[in-house]
Amino acid sequence: MVKESILSERSAWKALAPWLAVFVLLLLAPRFLPRFQVYLTGLILTTGLLAVSLNLVLGLGGMYQFHHAVFYGIGAYTVALVITKTALSPWIGFLLAPVVSALFSLAIGLICVRLSKLYFGMLQISLGSLVWAVVFRWYSFTGGDDGIHGISVPGIISSTDGAYYFSLILTAICLIVMQRIVNSPFGRSFQAVRDNPVRSEAVGINVKRVQLTGMVISGAFAGIAGSMFVVIEGSVFPELMFWTLSLEIIIMCLLGGWFTFLGPMLGAAIIVLLRTVVGIYTEYWTIVLGLVLMLLILFLPQGVLGYFLESYKRGGGKAVQEER
């Protein structure tokens, strides 16, 4: 028993070491990377956190969360509005961002969760678009389609490096917490609900409540990602909660592998880099994205999901499972 625990501790360190190395590397990044690349890394982390938070419901819970960007946008707007419209400390905005996003998740979730699968997703798109439309038109409050620019965040996080460290540390904390949730009894139950809702009900699990809880948690983390965006960009605009962004995040999850915990982070990195690099040459960068997706589908004929299911069944899935 003692031996076992030592062994498991050692293997835990082994598993942790590469991540610590990555973290240290990222901590040092501003020392040797040019400013633009530091900014870009921060943006990747922010988008990546958003994608990982989506995957909490999409991959772990198997729910068709088709309009996740809404909660991202709400987090961002919360910070922006607290800073520009109130006399409150900006930090209150950062604390409020996940709370307000979670509340919107709860409200939209309460309406959608009674529907299953595709209908859930479609209704969510409609309700999310409603929120977008309000933000888009309410000039006096949200700035309408112009958005809000020149948001002055606290001095310590206003420089490029400051913003970068803010997003890095917040991302690290969020990932640890999310990892913890994934491996908690709730996380396991959520997985069980994904695999077999009927059986889950039969063993006493309140399926709808589990799904709703999952949505609220995921929305809160999306809100945090949104607040990070404000720090990095210094502005907010309605595109942050437009449905095309939601689609993009789903693609990130698929691209990186939605049965892995950090896959969506990788997917986010690929897409953000693609957009930035290809975007220099043409504004039609989505053509390249389309090509990438087509190649993906052609070379993995069952689609990404099928590929991962396959490797899961072959036993490769065990490693994936552990990574969670």
Next chain:
Amino acid sequence: MLLVENLQKSFDGFMAVSDARLEVEKGEVVAVIGPNGAGKTTLFNLITGQLRADGGRILFKGENIAGLSPYLICRKGIGRSFQVVNIFSRLTVFENVRVAVMSCNKRTFSLFSKAKETSVYETGEILKSLGLTEKADRISGSLSHGDQKVLEIAIALGNRPELLILDEPTAGMSPEETRDTLELMKLLSRERGITILFCEHDMELVFSIANRIMVMQRGRTIIQGEPDVVRNDTHVQEAYLGGADEGI
């Protein structure tokens, strides 16, 4: 313990269950038999809430549970297995049972403790008593059909049910596996005092374990009584022999 009175359920005008009556006393083993399509599985689905009854009453420990959600019925102490294997096929055998145990221990919503350290002992005990310990780390979808049927029962036991409902527990099993399952049911009934309600096509098994037998035909309860009474009942003989749906 369980009392079902003129229960009804129709699907698009077809009366799957038109008048089901059933009584299960604490500690009993009650079998439901009847030709295919008699409404046995529908009856079970009505009792455990997967389906909603059109009429009638289902009393469990004196309380009407008709119309409650399956998870609430489960929490009242009714566990069940399914006729067609219905497990968490992408999770390991251990996780399959643990999900039920965690739910029973009200741990489903704990967010920050470690699932790995939750309900390990209880889950292990259940697996041990059903002989699944060696397969604990296998992905349950890769098990043989017989083992999956046993896992069905293991998951149901994870909720520490007072009343265990088994829908054709030995369907598709080899003779050996069937014998093992019969032994298991006897063990659960005698040593753990779990009340068992099951339906089954294997008449040998039914008559060797059931205290009482309820016979259904075309959605109706023909009779419920002790094995000898049922065996000699003319209506039952008609249902099975005269009706010629299936040999006894």
